[in-house]
Amino acid sequence: MERRTLDIPSAGGTRVPPKHLGRLAQERRARLEEENRAAARDLSTVSEMDVLPEAMAPAVIDGERRRGRGAVSNAAGRFEPHAREAFDDGWQSLDELPPFRTSVTVEKPRTIINRNDSPDVGFDRSINPYRGCEHGCVYCFARPTHAYQGLSAGLDFETKLFAKPDAPELLAKELAKPGYEPRTIALGINTDGYQPIEREWRLTRRILEVLSDFGHPVGIVTKSALVLRDLDILAPMAARGLAKVALSVTSLDPKLARIMEPRAATPARRIDTIRRLSDAGVPTAVLVAPVIPAVTDAEMERILDAAVAAGASEAGYVMLRVPLEIRDLFKEWLLAHFPDRYRHVLSLLKDLHGGKEYDSTFGQRMTGTGPYAWTMARRFEIATERLGLNKRHLRLTTRHFRRPPQKGEQLSLFGEAT
Incomplete structure (x- = not known):
């Protein structure tokens, strides 16, 4: 299943795991958090326009759901007030989520x-x-x-x-x-x-x-x-x-x-x-x-x-x-x-x-x-x-540009628009 959340961290700066997480889901979450911590250790100074809010930290989507796709997550857009996170409620609902299809x-x-x-x-x-x-x-x-x-x-x-x-x-x-x-x-x-x-x-x-x-x-x-x-x-x-x-x-x-x-x-x-x-x-x-x-x-x-x-x-x-x-x-x-x-x-x-x-x-x-x-x-x-590449750069021409006669437009005897 999927839920919408404001993704509010606890006082210590870490997320509080949902009370009803199953054991396998907790293990998956722990592995992902460790990967995120490893990535965070490599963060360098970036310009302000490149910084994403911490609340938008993404979660990796299961490989079967994203088969044939390039990205491995689907974090909310940077202008969105809410983040979405898939979680297992103990009834194996994650296995029921459909794969991503093109629309x-x-x-x-x-x-x-x-x-x-x-x-x-x-x-x-x-x-x-x-x-x-x-x-x-x-x-x-x-x-x-x-x-x-x-x-x-x-x-x-x-x-x-x-x-x-x-x-x-x-x-x-x-x-x-x-x-x-x-x-x-x-x-x-x-x-x-x-x-x-x-x-x-x-x-x-x-x-x-x-x-x-x-x-x-x-x-x-x-x-x-x-x-x-x-x-x-x-x-x-x-x-x-x-x-x-x-x-x-x-x-x-x-x-x-x-x-x-x-x-x-x-x-x-x-x-x-x-x-x-x-x-x-x-x-x-x-x-x-x-x-x-x-x-x-x-x-x-x-x-x-x-x-x-x-x-x-x-x-x-x-x-x-x-x-x-x-x-x-x-x-x-x-x-x-x-x-x-x-x-x-x-x-x-x-x-x-x-x-x-x-x-x-x-x-x-x-x-x-x-x-x-x-x-x-x-x-x-x-x-x-x-x-022998780039010996000369081809410049396309504009000398053939013309405006075709529009529907209902009358032409002169000599083919020029009137």
Whole structure:
């Protein structure tokens, strides 16, 4: 069963266990509390915006209930006044809790193009047809945004998804405005536009159809081989300099990828996707992102080698970032899967950010600072130079942009709008 609680600690600062806990539940609670104490011993100074209330300390969800998911807990959102905690009341009720299943809620935004002025990214606008992502990547920087829906950045982010079915129509309306100035739109930046629910909803495909009709440039980032479904749109757009695709490859180890990105395409399929896109004439790039210290960092050169052999012409990398709820979610994941590396990973992470686990400063948050960050940057530089990557960065064109005639609009004899 599940209950809602304010999660008030006792005077000594520890939780008072419920009176009706069974022996097995008490043992599980004791093990979890010991793990939490071990994690707490490694906490370092963090900025105020990264500190989570103690009342939101998460409890690990049973493995069977979260099978096929990335996060191991489902703590309440940071804006919620209450915390939820599963507990055994002595009647084995925990065994009756259902597994986490994916649900999709329709969202009706007023606009669909998001704007940003961050100097760390190479675009000023993006589109996200979905909120939340079933790929379940434990490190996903978009997880904290689920708090704005009153949901958890943990398992809720992977299972309670939102779709924007009006996205293509909203996009066409915004592009048709007289004052709109075209620049490359990034697709799939916050959450993957080709996550599994795209097979049914087809919002990304419909968005690409709108962009193609307007002659508007688009850059796609994905972990999914489903992007190959839309080659009939992407290849003609690429021939006009309107499209390019980047595949994110975190590791070439399928077992590691499965526990880190449980519902994303396997590494082999991502490399094959680069090959097939390249063969079809679509410019491709590989993103070694994120690089997780002491977990995936040793694979940087191997990933770049495989991507170049498949036809990638550009590459980039991003170091692991753990803002807000991601910090605790990532630590839980480390304790669950790599307890022997836990302290070493956090030590390197702090080395990246001047003794903190995360620094949101522009110009540093993607790559970090210090000796370890310098080493990773140098390795990337040497590898890309050796492989001939990034000799030139493809700039998509806006010269094909035009506003198609709107319904009911009269054209002149010579094809110009009146």
